[in-house]
Amino acid sequence: MKIVIADDHAIVRSGFSMILNFQPDMEVIATAADGIEAYAAVAKNKPDILVMDLSMPPGESGLIATGKIKEDYPDTKILILTMHDDEEYLFHILKSGASGYVLKNAPDEELLLAIRTVHAGGTYIHPKMATSLVREFIKHDKSGSSEDPFELLSKRELEILPLIAKGYGNKEVAEKLFISVKTVEAHKAKIMEKLQLKNRPELVEYALRKKLLDF
Incomplete structure (x- = not known):
């Protein structure tokens, strides 16, 4: 699977690239430092997966870029990297079009599992957040419209x-x-x-x- 990594820290991009390129079924074909560069990389390379940090100051954030990329390049699946694990934030991540998220402090094995899950057409959510996410979706569904x-x-x-x-x-x-x-x-x-x-x-x-x- 062809992968693009977007993160504002060069050392993170390099580290993730090494981990993913070591896998027999993964290849990092481009990297980006913010949402604008991520969009350009997806437009140019048409990757299977975009692994993108949510917060990339001072450039465009991953949340904003996700909506744009999913609208123009729906075949590219987006896996979000984030330091935040609250349910409201997760709800917005998935509603923007992402196929899942991984906490930035998660072990390498979880990142690899998440990428393979998303590539197979699934959605990756950390188990401890699954119940909270269901509760958030039910709340929005019952309201009939967004309260936010x-x-x-x-x-x-x-x-x-x-x-x-x-x-x-x-x-x-x-x-x-x-x-x-x-x-x-x-x-x-x-x-x-x-x-x-x-x-x-x-x-x-x-x-x-x-x-x-x-x-």
């Missing part, structure tokens, strides 16, 4: 939110995303309205709570 305004944000708003929270001005955000300042301002207003936030400090606090930032 976070899920109302568009893909562009999900790109803009962490940039604003990191302190970038409207002009800087516009330059990074190749859009106009007016477009940024419009999206920012919609973000504040949807999330019912009043000012930037509240926005930063919200982004931290949702683990969209990693200072």
